[in-house]
Amino acid sequence: MAKEFVKNVTGMKEDFAQWYTDVVTKAELIDYSSVRGSMIIRPYGYAIWENIKNALDVKIKETGHENVYMPLFIPESLLQREKDHIEGFAPEVAWVTHGGEEELAERLCVRPTSEVLFGEHYKNIIHSYRDLPKLYNQWANVVRWEKTTRPFLRTLEFLWQEGHTCHETHEDAHEETLKMLEVYGELCEELLAIPVIKGQKTEKEKFAGATYTYTIESLMHDGKALQSGTSHHLGDGFAKAFGIQFTDREGKLQYVQQTSWGFTTRIIGAMIMVHGDDRGLVVPPRIAPTQLMIVPIAQHKEGVLDFAYALKDQLSSVARVDIDASDKKPGWKFNEYEMKGIPLRLEVGPRDIENGQVILARRDTGEKITVPVSELEEKVAELLTDIQIHLLEKARDHREEQTTVAKTFKEFTETIRTKGGFVKAMWCGDEACEDKIKEETSATSRCIPFAQESLSDTCICCDKESKHLVYWAKAY
Numbered sequence: 001m002a003k004e005f006v007k008n009v010t011g012m013k014e015d016f017a018q019w020y021t022d023v024v025t026k027a028e029l030i031d032y033s034s035v036r037g038s039m040i041i042r043p044y045g046y047a048i049w050e051n052i053k054n055a056l057d058v059k060i061k062e063t064g065h066e067n068v069y070m071p072l073f074i075p076e077s078l079l080q081r082e083k084d085h086i087e088g089f090a091p092e093v094a095w096v097t098h099g100g101e102e103e104l105a106e107r108l109c110v111r112p113t114s115e116v117l118f119g120e121h122y123k124n125i126i127h128s129y130r131d132l133p134k135l136y137n138q139w140a141n142v143v144r145w146e147k148t149t150r151p152f153l154r155t156l157e158f159l160w161q162e163g164h165t166c167h168e169t170h171e172d173a174h175e176e177t178l179k180m181l182e183v184y185g186e187l188c189e190e191l192l193a194i195p196v197i198k199g200q201k202t203e204k205e206k207f208a209g210a211t212y213t214y215t216i217e218s219l220m221h222d223g224k225a226l227q228s229g230t231s232h233h234l235g236d237g238f239a240k241a242f243g244i245q246f247t248d249r250e251g252k253l254q255y256v257q258q259t260s261w262g263f264t265t266r267i268i269g270a271m272i273m274v275h276g277d278d279r280g281l282v283v284p285p286r287i288a289p290t291q292l293m294i295v296p297i298a299q300h301k302e303g304v305l306d307f308a309y310a311l312k313d314q315l316s317s318v319a320r321v322d323i324d325a326s327d328k329k330p331g332w333k334f335n336e337y338e339m340k341g342i343p344l345r346l347e348v349g350p351r352d353i354e355n356g357q358v359i360l361a362r363r364d365t366g367e368k369i370t371v372p373v374s375e376l377e378e379k380v381a382e383l384l385t386d387i388q389i390h391l392l393e394k395a396r397d398h399r400e401e402q403t404t405v406a407k408t409f410k411e412f413t414e415t416i417r418t419k420g421g422f423v424k425a426m427w428c429g430d431e432a433c434e435d436k437i438k439e440e441t442s443a444t445s446r447c448i449p450f451a452q453e454s455l456s457d458t459c460i461c462c463d464k465e466s467k468h469l470v471y472w473a474k475a476y
Contacts, residue, residue, distance in 0.1 A: 009339070011278050016222040017150075023272060024151045027281045027340050037149035037156040041265070044340065047289035049159065049265055053139065055191050055287075056161065056263060059183050065135040065163060070117040072141075073108040078116050082241040088208020089113070092144040094156075110143040115209065115234070115260055118164040119242035126166060126256060128247050133176070134166040152269030153226070153476050160264035166244065166256040170235070173257035177233045180261040181214045184229035192267065193284040193391035194218050194274050195399055196228060197422070197471055199447030204431050207260075211235035217446045217471060219399045220273035223420025225446045225473035228270055231261035269476075274395050275364075281341025282363055284391050285384040292380060293337045294323040297330055297349030307353050311346065311376070318381045319344070338363060343387050344380065364390055407456050412472070416441040422473050426466035428459035436461055437472065446471045 008026060010018040024030050029045030032038075041049065057067070073096065089112045096108040111117070122134060139161045146154050163180060167173040181198060188194040196216035206213035210232040218228045238244070239255035248254045275282040285291050292315060296308040308323055315321045324333050330347070337345055347359040358376065360369045364387050371379045402421030406412035415423050423443065427433060437460075438444050448468045459466050 009278065009280060012221065012276075019276075019278075020150070020269075020273065023276055023280050023339075029268070029272075029281075030151045035156065037146060037154075039151045039155055041159075044289065045268065048268055048271075048283065048287055051287040051289065052187075052191065052267065053161070056183075056187055057139070059187065060137050060161070060163065063135075063179060063183065065137045065165075067138060068136045069138050069140065070111070070114045070121070072111055074111055074114075074116060076107045076109060078120060079109050082116060082119070082209055082238055089144075092146065094143045094145050111140070112142055112144045113260075113262070114138065114140070114142075114162055115164065115238055116242070118260075119238045119244060119258075122164075122166055122244045122256070122258075123242050126244055126246050129168055129249055132166055132168050132246060132256065133172065135163075135176075136165065137161055137163040150269075150476075152272070153266050158265050160262050162262045163260060165259045166239075167259070168246075168248065168254075168257070170233075170257050173233055173235075173259050176259045177214055177231045177261070180259070181216065181229070181231040184231070184261075184263055185216050187263070188216060188218065188228055188267070188270075189392060191284070191286045192271050192274075193286075193388060193395060194228065194267075194270055195392060195396040197447060197449055199449035199471070201230075201447060202431075202434060202445045202470070204434055205445055207232045209234065209237055210260075211237070215447050217473075218270055218274065219402055219422055219473070220270065220476070221276070221398070222273065223402050223474070225422065225471075225475040226266070226270050226273070227446070227475070228267055229261075229263045232259060234258040234260060275391055276341070279335075280339035282391065283341035283343065285343040285388045288341070288343050289320065290322045290342050291319040291384055292321045292344045292346055293333075293342045294321065294346045294348065295330055295333045295337070296323070296325060297347055297352075299325060301350050303353065304348070304350060308348055311348065311358070311373075315346075315377060315380055318377050319384060334361075344383060362387060364394075405455055406460060409460055412437070412460050413441050416443045416472075416474065420474060422446070422471050424453070424455065424469060424471060425460035426454075426456050426458065427468050427470045428462060428464035429467040430459070430462070430464065433459055433461035433464075441474075443472045443474050446473050446475065 009022045012019045028042050031040040033040050094110040141159050143157050149155050185196050188196050196218050201213040201215050212233050214231045216229045218226050236255040244256045245253050294308050296304050299305050312321050312323050343363050345361040352358050356373050404415045404423050406423050406425045453469050
């Protein structure tokens with residue numbers, strides 16, 4: 001039974017895309033809905049998102065932001081007021097044309113993002129420098145009509161938070177943009193055990209309507225990159241489009257400087273692809289809905305279930321604990337919870353009770369440890385911490401192994417073709433070179449990292465003088 005259970009998961013090396021699909025469905029994270037490209041997030045998947053959301057919400061509030069909620073629908077005329085923005089989102093917009101049986105006088109857009117809604121609102125409530133900064137965030141769903149979809153990574157509808165802030169000066173907005181990128185980076189590394197590269201998007205890859213975009217980029221197990229969070233300095237473009245002005249400290253009218261930043265359910269897809277293996281999910285302890293699963297052995301024998309439930313009560317102070325007292329066989333349960341990526345499994349049977357011990361099994365390494373009951377609380381806490389650290393270190397080591405320096409275009413194309421991963425290479429800043437690289441290799445610029453190096457004096461694609469070190473990769 002156990003072997004059959006694991007056979008249903010395609011090997012990562014055999015077909016990574018199918019492996020991913022197998023894992024998200026068999027680990028009961030999602031189910032497919034009747035609408036193409038839309039997913040049902042099942043209780044286990046949503047519990048993971050809630051843990052991420054709750055941790056991020058605390059950080060957002062600690063940095064002085066307040067939660068609000070904006071409407072789902074945007075009038076077309078409102079969306080059209082920021083030209084670059086609507087051009088960037090036009091191919092992905094879903095439109096409502098009828099209300100009941102009547103055709104609407106004006107089409108309504110189902111929000112792909114809420115900059116214009118916040119812009120309209122901010123115009124009404126900001127009048128003086130005393131009203132600034134305005135630091136708002138909303139938790140919401142958005143809709144983008146994607147051509148190619150995959151659960152969590154790219155769906156027609158997804159969940160996220162989007163922050164929208166207004167400031168007196170460009171510098172204040174710049175500080176906000178960086179601050180929130182740091183929040184995202186910390187969340188990824190400390191909570192999700194996903195190492196990230198922080199940097200700036202190129203002009204071609206920045207958010208539509210932004211002055212510039214900062215990003216955190218992570219590397220998946222298959223060598224493709226994933227944009228894991230973005231923070232945008234919007235300048236005064238939206239402010240001018242919507243007339244968001246304030247009287248400054250000298251009594252003069254000024255336009256506000258704005259930012260926006262977002263973090264989505266696609267990070268669950270990143271977690272799956274960074275930590276998962278051929279047996280399924282590996283969930284970092286800090287976001288795991290269940291950190292320790294107790295599996296009683298020979299539970300029909302007297303005293304076993306009572307002992308297991310007593311352990312659950314004992315350990316609830318150091319971990320999120322659950323127990324499987326169903327009549328399924330232990331082997332099936334082992335495979336079930338390995339598939340779901342639960343960090344620790346506790347096995348206890350009659351002989352263990354007699355000897356005053358239990359067995360702990362780590363999901364990340366598969367190691368089994370015999371632990372005296374008297375030392376159990378301390379050991380569980382220690383192992384959960386160790387697993388969290390180990391997953392981050394393992395992911396960081398993998399990223400380093402999959403990061404290559406290229407100094408010639410031949411090296412660059414060969415690395416992308418045969419190895420994948422991140423390629424560090426110099427760039428002149430010309431969009432034509434960026435386009436050529438994408439056309440010939442399918443790799444895109446992921447970011448201009450804040451930590452710059454000089455690898456050569458010339459661009460990887462032409463003979464012009466190089467301006468930036470860039471991380472390149474094929475990406476989701």
